[in-house]
Amino acid sequence: MRIEDQRRSDNFEDRGQGRGGGGRIGGQGLMNIVRLLGVKGTLIVGGLGAVVYFLAPSSLKSTMTHALLGGGGQGEVQSGGTSACTVSEANEKACDFSRVVLASTEDVWAERFAQGELPGAGAGKYVNPTLAVFSDEVSTGGCGNASTGAGPFYCPGDGKLYLDPTFYQVMEKTLKAPGDFAQAYVIAHEVGHHVQNLIGATRQQINGETQNQTSVRIELQADCFAGVWGKAAKAALSITDEDLKEALGAAHAIGDDALGHADKTQFTHGSSAQRMRWFRRGFDGGDARNCDTFAEQDFGKL
Numbered sequence: 313m314r315i316e317d318q319r320r321s322d323n324f325e326d327r328g329q330g331r332g333g334g335g336r337i338g339g340q341g342l343m344n345i346v347r348l349l350g351v352k353g354t355l356i357v358g359g360l361g362a363v364v365y366f367l368a369p370s371s372l373k374s375t376m377t378h379a380l381l382g383g384g385g386q387g388e389v390q391s392g393g394t395s396a397c398t399v400s401e402a403n404e405k406a407c408d409f410s411r412v413v414l415a416s417t418e419d420v421w422a423e424r425f426a427q428g429e430l431p432g433a434g435a436g437k438y439v440n441p442t443l444a445v446f447s448d449e450v451s452t453g454g455c456g457n458a459s460t461g462a463g464p465f466y467c468p469g470d471g472k473l474y475l476d477p478t479f480y481q482v483m484e485k486t487l488k489a490p491g492d493f494a495q496a497y498v499i500a501h502e503v504g505h506h507v508q509n510l511i512g513a514t515r516q517q518i519n520g521e522t523q524n525q526t527s528v529r530i531e532l533q534a535d536c537f538a539g540v541w542g543k544a545a546k547a548a549l550s551i552t553d554e555d556l557k558e559a560l561g562a563a564h565a566i567g568d569d570a571l572g573h574a575d576k577t578q579f580t581h582g583s584s585a586q587r588m589r590w591f592r593r594g595f596d597g598g599d600a601r602n603c604d605t606f607a608e609q610d611f612g613k614l
């Protein structure tokens with residue numbers, strides 16, 4: 313990938329280093345939590361409100377569980393005027409890189425919406441999401457508080473993507489999914505959830521299917537949307553075959569089975585094979601209409 317000469321998005325917030333929010337995400341008003349990278353047994357159901365889409369590695373399970381279920385109140389996370397982007401050189405690079413990817417997704421999806429490629433979009437207009445970067449903990453607008461262990465996520469309540477830039481290091485070191493395009497896939501996947509939010513895709517459910525199955529359909533669609541973006545950005549960002557391998561490596565690394573789930577009924581994001589396949593489907597075809605994971609009635613054929 314080449315990003316030097318590319319636009320940086322201004323729909324970006326540096327929320328700094330957060331502390332003191334109690335580490336509890338969701339809480340009141342949270343209907344369910346659908347993570348991108350499955351963590352066992354933490355699907356919370358009940359009440360009203362937002363769905364949160366996570367990309368959280370199971371290696372961070374204990375932190376995640378704390379983030380989901382940990383004690384503490386619903387207090388605002390205090391960021392104290394610090395900057396998450398200047399914490400380290402790696403973070404600085406990660407912030408800059410993320411802004412480039414975000415800007416590229418803005419261009420691609422604005423065009424696709426204007427062309428009416430995705431039915432259901434409000435008046436064919438793409439509304440840009442904001443990327444909020446943070447260190448340690450952050451307060452969201454509608455999805456409670458989150459800590460780094462939750463991994464990157466999208467909060468439909470405020471239309472924002474949340475990312476602790478150190479997650480890119482987790483990908484490289486813990487998930488063994490290195491590479492800039494692997495990182496780009498993370499942003500593009502969360503943007504995919506934003507697209508779903510705009511077109512109402514997340515409100516679908518197939519009769520008789522479990523919530524986990526619906527979750528898998530939603531996550532695979534977000535992977536496919538990420539692929540659609542990747543193809544559209546190929547020329548501008550000089551995306552190579554090597555880059556594609558990086559993204560597929562990441563998609564493989566965060567498959568539910570790769571993360572250690574043996575029971576398929578517990579899958580919330582899809583297997584490695586499925587995630588790679590749907591990303592490729594988007595990347596190869598470049599058409600968001602091919603990403604309709606709800607069109608295949610037979611869940612086993614996804």
Ligand SMILES: [Zn+2]
Pocket residue numbers: 347348349365366367501502505531534
């Ligand atoms: Zn997701």
